[in-house]
Amino acid sequence: MNISRLKKRLSGDHDFKGHTILGSMCTEPHKMAVKTYKRFLSTNVGDPGLFPKLIQLETEYIASLGRLLSNDSAVGSVVSGGSEANILALWSARNRSEKGKREVIISETCHFSFDKAADLLGLQLIKIPVGNDYKIRVDLVEKAITDKSLAIVGIAGTTGLGVCDPIEELSKIAVKNNLYLHVDAAFGGFVFPFIDNSPKFDFSLDGVMSITVDPHKMGRAVIQSGCIIYRNREIAESINIDVTYLSGGRAKNRSVLGTRSGASIAASWMVYNYLGYKGYKKNIDRSMKLTYWFIDEIKKIDGLGVKVQPESNIVGLCASKGLDIKEILFKIRERGWAVSEWPDYIRITFMPHVTKRSLKKFLVDLRSIVQSLHGNS
Amino acid sequence: MNISRLKKRLSGDHDFKGHTILGSMCTEPHKMAVKTYKRFLSTNVGDPGLFPKLIQLETEYIASLGRLLSNDSAVGSVVSGGSEANILALWSARNRSEKGKREVIISETCHFSFDKAADLLGLQLIKIPVGNDYKIRVDLVEKAITDKSLAIVGIAGTTGLGVCDPIEELSKIAVKNNLYLHVDAAFGGFVFPFIDNSPKFDFSLDGVMSITVDPHKMGRAVIQSGCIIYRNREIAESINIDVTYLSGGRAKNRSVLGTRSGASIAASWMVYNYLGYKGYKKNIDRSMKLTYWFIDEIKKIDGLGVKVQPESNIVGLCASKGLDIKEILFKIRERGWAVSEWPDYIRITFMPHVTKRSLKKFLVDLRSIVQSLHGNS
Structure with missing residues (x-):
């Protein structure tokens, strides 16, 4: 053969x-992403002690995205895509919450990864209808809150129509009710920051605890490349698993995956730095x-x-x-x-x-x- | 840059x-795997209607591994690695079980992905000590069975010492007690079939419902490539999520990931067919x-x-x-x-x-x- x-x-x-x-x-990844991915094809940051400089690159890349999303102290990981990132976000929310809180308030237009996350994690999605603008109805979000509410999810770039839920209002509701607000910007994360006058959806809003951003969509990186970005280290570390036996030394694991591609990190970093803000803006x-x-x-x-x-x-x-x-x-x-x-x-x-x-x-x-x-x- | x-x-x-x-x-992937991976870098079988022939290749590859593991009617997926495969197995087991069954009997030497799976899925791992041979103590497995028992996990190639749990005996216990038996052969799946007189661990044993095999370990494929192989279609489909909106048409999704690399499939298939049984045997x-x-x-x-x-x-x-x-x-x-x-x-x-x-x-x-x-x- x-x-x-x-x-x-x-x-x-x-x-x-x-x-x-x-x-x-x-989409077809950017040629610089492809070149870089090929070069680092066999690297595994699931054993981070083997590839400390790649891990540094990941930290730097996540910090760059954090700054793009108005947060200088963002922490997170390059994971396999939006589905893994959304699961990680709800996993963190669940593990940090009081027992018994199991309801996640989310738009009926949500990506199927949330149904998956809910089934995996034993959570219940409370699906809220959208209005004429195909965005989650904020009045119904407020009404849906109970003493079992755990989190609210806002979508920045819905899977169907690419519109942005009113995250600013969701943030106010989350803060008021002490709920975890996750933003699924798998698509919009590499779109809205480069469009003038686009709606607010990022960490500049006090309630936003985590954001999913997919470099392998409009970020022009290579499949599989997703990012989960947390507001701070404490949230990120709520799902840490201690791994003691790695060939590069001890490590904290906080992805669904064990073995994790270093090529995704290098390629995502490369295209981000190669294109820069101007390059992405030109693309969008x-x-x-x-x-x-x-x-x-x-x-x-x-x-x-x-x-x-x-x-x-x-x-x-x-x-x-x-x-x-x-x-x-x-x-x-x-x-x-x-x-x-x-x-x-x-x-x-x-x-x-x-x-x-x-x-x-x-x-x-x-x-x-x-x-x-x-x-x- | x-x-x-x-x-x-x-x-x-x-x-x-x-x-x-x-x-x-x-390990360093085989050169044929690398070449093939590069060629199919941008393919996404998360949208299978776009890549029907790649999906055919996946079906064929899983069937080949099924035959290698003594099962002509095996069904499964090429996923991101052993962690995802182990999570999928316990997810299937849980979704097929009666309510209230939440205990998974497993060796204390199990891979950390099971701790992850248990936390995600709301399961409890009942960790059984190993004997002098560093294999799970079968006598203690039998004693650990309660009316809450959901599944037994056997390990073919432990993470620490690469030994094989007595899967044949675990299978008998599973059959007798109507429990789901999953075999984590992430490492051993590409080792034991090529070693003469190695222990039985595969679908030739009646109790075995699913097996994890990682092409990116001794299978010489590219990170991220794992396989979950189910005994039959019914088990595989117990975690199906209907995805209606894909650009290639409707699909059933049954991986943790949404977007899923077609390059992993093509590369794993290629190296398997290129090396063949003899080639793998020579490697081992x-x-x-x-x-x-x-x-x-x-x-x-x-x-x-x-x-x-x-x-x-x-x-x-x-x-x-x-x-x-x-x-x-x-x-x-x-x-x-x-x-x-x-x-x-x-x-x-x-x-x-x-x-x-x-x-x-x-x-x-x-x-x-x-x-x-x-x-x-």
Whole structure:
């Protein structure tokens, strides 16, 4: 067996470098991230004594993200992705709470990793409806608080529509009621800090205890790279497990994973330092420009519209005038486009690998499908 | 910033390619694994509809490992490592059990991922002492069973000494008492099948419901690559979460992670098919030969010995005649060797990256340390 034969065997799968993936939050990593990842492929910071300088790099990277998120004393880890980070956050919240507190107040639009975390950790998600803006209804959050409440979760960049929950108000409620506030900014963490006048969602808000940020989404790092960032050391250390036997010496482990890739750290650090604030801003600007251009094009198609004015580079494409969005989804997928299915809309994500050229082709297909559906009705 | 500068900054960290890491269960991955991993770096099987052929490859790989472990109908996943796999196993066991069953019977020598799993899942580990052979005492396992018992865990290749619990007897007890038996073969899964007359630990034993096997240890794949292999589909599906919104279509998710590396699958598959049974056997033979050679050399050093006759390529180095093993550990680490610390022994792992040449240098240092300690006493 060799790689050419394997490549042949796997040909036909989608590819971020191709023009077909329009509905993923992952993307082709930045070339500097790829180069760096390759170089540190075999490193394992699960045995941190072997790689003390890589651990230093992780501390530095987390501190940089902490500063980006208005917190000079942030502590955390580069983990495997948003799911692990969200589990870690609720795990910390649970382990720090009084016994019996088991309810987590969260938007009905939350990522499925929270259902997972709740099942794993024996917690109950109290799912709150969203308003017309598709953000959690703050009035209902307040009403949902009981003496079993453990935490509130706010989402900065919802999985479906990329909007930001009113974290500022959630923070006030959390402080008032002495609840742990976790912010899932897996997507938005590398978006909102680079968009002018975007909503507040970070540690500048007193209630925010931890934030999930995924470098492997808009951070342009390599799968698997997620970050959990805690307000302070004490919160981070609430789930420490002492590991005494490592070949590099004793260590504190506080990830779900044991063996942990050092390549993820090095690559995330590299692309962050290579691009810098300006580079990320340029990337997001490009994505937002594409987003707005796409919406304008959609408005020209009779019977199509968008679910909500986007706050980030995600658009919910919906149908009107008797058109069935599921039928459009089915037909557009048939033509080879990988878009994301939601109950009453199609999600398009304007990730770095998405080009205007591929969107134009997509629009040609979309127009022709809509036309034929109009003809049928 | 560029990679040369980063490499310089990180120089001084240990490296599997170097000669200093003698106490890790990770290793330098096989060159075919590295090549393949690089090629599929950006693939995400967390969105399986995008990469259906990669998912096919995963199914095929898990089936191959299933056959290696005496089970033609095995089902499972390539996950991030042994910790995730062990958590998944206990999660399945818990979700399939009657309410109230919360006790897991396990050896006191278990990997720390079980403490993690127990804390996460709200389970209680009933830790059973080991006998003179450093294997779980089966008589005490039977005595520990209560109406709260949920599962038994057997270890095939203990973290400390690489020995195999009496899984055959544990299986009989599990069947008799209708308990879930999970086998943690994170290390041994890629060792024992290639050693003649090694103990039975796999699905040929009726009680075994799931097995953890780590390709990134003796499987020579790339970090992060672990496998959870279930006896049948029904067990695997007991922790399914329905994910409806993916850009490649609907999916069942049953890993802790959401975004999941396709590169791990491709690389693990490649090295397995490239080496084949013979290739792995040759690798293990080489490691076992080094292991026995090393023990012979140790026996020549006055005041040193081994904890137990090894069943795999792991040796517990201990001291006698008034020598203090901690002092030896301290001094040998001072000389740059990364060995693993245990209460009354030093663990040496004879991984593929460990060479006779480096072991000879290590023995020179060891002899000189022991000599100076004898001189002091």
